[in-house]
Amino acid sequence: MSVHGKTGTRRYDETMARARLYAEAFEGTGLKPGKILANCKRVRSALGYSLSAEKVLDTLFRFTRPIDWEEGSPIGPVVWPSNDELIEQTHLQKRTVQACLRQLIRVGLICPVDSANGKRYGTRDRTSGHILRAYGFSLAPCGTRYVEFAELIEEMDARKAERRALRSAFGSLCRDVRMICTAEVEVGAAQFRDWLEETERLAERARRTRTLDALKDLVARVTTIVAQARAAFDQQADLDCRPKTAERNEETTPLGESNGTHITTTTQTQPYGVTVGLFGRGSGRTDRTLLRHRDMLEGEIDDHKITAAMAFELLVEPSLWARERPDHWAVIEGEVEAIVAKRSLPHSLWSDLREVAGRRGAVLSILIAERRALRGDVQNFGGYVRSMMRRAAEGQLRLGGSVYGELDRAKSDRVPVHA
Numbered sequence: 001m002s003v004h005g006k007t008g009t010r011r012y013d014e015t016m017a018r019a020r021l022y023a024e025a026f027e028g029t030g031l032k033p034g035k036i037l038a039n040c041k042r043v044r045s046a047l048g049y050s051l052s053a054e055k056v057l058d059t060l061f062r063f064t065r066p067i068d069w070e071e072g073s074p075i076g077p078v079v080w081p082s083n084d085e086l087i088e089q090t091h092l093q094k095r096t097v098q099a100c101l102r103q104l105i106r107v108g109l110i111c112p113v114d115s116a117n118g119k120r121y122g123t124r125d126r127t128s129g130h131i132l133r134a135y136g137f138s139l140a141p142c143g144t145r146y147v148e149f150a151e152l153i154e155e156m157d158a159r160k161a162e163r164r165a166l167r168s169a170f171g172s173l174c175r176d177v178r179m180i181c182t183a184e185v186e187v188g189a190a191q192f193r194d195w196l197e198e199t200e201r202l203a204e205r206a207r208r209t210r211t212l213d214a215l216k217d218l219v220a221r222v223t224t225i226v227a228q229a230r231a232a233f234d235q236q237a238d239l240d241c242r243p244k245t246a247e248r249n250e251e252t253t254p255l256g257e258s259n260g261t262h263i264t265t266t267t268q269t270q271p272y273g274v275t276v277g278l279f280g281r282g283s284g285r286t287d288r289t290l291l292r293h294r295d296m297l298e299g300e301i302d303d304h305k306i307t308a309a310m311a312f313e314l315l316v317e318p319s320l321w322a323r324e325r326p327d328h329w330a331v332i333e334g335e336v337e338a339i340v341a342k343r344s345l346p347h348s349l350w351s352d353l354r355e356v357a358g359r360r361g362a363v364l365s366i367l368i369a370e371r372r373a374l375r376g377d378v379q380n381f382g383g384y385v386r387s388m389m390r391r392a393a394e395g396q397l398r399l400g401g402s403v404y405g406e407l408d409r410a411k412s413d414r415v416p417v418h419a
Helices: 014-024 033-042 051-061 083-090 094-106 140-144 146-186 190-208 212-239 243-252 285-303 308-313 320-324 329-342 347-375 381-393 400-410
Strands: 111-113 121-124 131-138
Touching (some): 033 140, 051 094, 083 094, 146 190, 146 347, 190 212, 285 381, 285 400, 308 329, 308 347, 329 347, 347 381, 347 400
């Protein structure tokens, strides 16, 4: 497509030349103008144009018709509203409107099509509706760059998802540190107190962090703290493996089917098997029992060589982000959180499950429950998840066989694994 008219007294610079190249490259599209406009708005922050400029661009699109964007249009999507019309519809000052138009030209979204006298006008064929001649602003660059912007949006979404996955991983690691250290701080272990305080400082910094590299660094640092705290905890836990500890644990462990019914309420905020030690009161021995059971479950996952890629195979409808990174536990955890939200599970239940079963154990538990629910084997999804959490707290949850069983069944299951 060619852009008619001379530039007149308008300054012709590099940005103007680039905008003209985009306009001349436009050959028509079958896309609706609204979809093209939405694409341009999604990349506003990446291109660096203001909200006021977005409002002006939105107004310019109101003057175009779908026929202007079709292949074979003699002029293409050129609009010619006056400054007064733009001022009236955007409720912006004249100088602001002019500045926004220059900004849209600079970022390559519109291209001026100037008449000899500098005025904007145009005519349409009354029968076909095609523009016969027009002087104003060409919106063709928006159509030319549609694919470019679509790829940019995909990259932005991927970075956003990665940032979300990193924050989720960071939060889980911080919970691990708090769970390990809180019980030890109660009995005066200074080393655990230092790790706890350092974790809180890192958590505060994470709330202000936006860049991926900084988030990765924070995740690496808190991962180191978790490893150090776990090693120290394991040494300390060996000292507590005495008969009186076992007796105390029996008193604080929820009753099983053999000796009674454990009653909970819908407002319960603590994991099964944890009474008060985890939340600032109590001896902390129950916390250690809970952690030993969680370590047993983590060990079983390692022994069965259950990887993130295997967990990915259990996803029924993985997102594009997960398809590109099927071997990252943090990404799979993000997919599972979407299942939790879809199933309307209480956030406290999901948090408790992660504390009781560990990150990987919680992820696998939800994936198994989801597949069985979709097959109709599970009627009460929330109750089934609570049952799995209770068994994990009691050290009775076994995931290895269930995972391999679901993977085998997925080959012939009526619930597809993924396309």
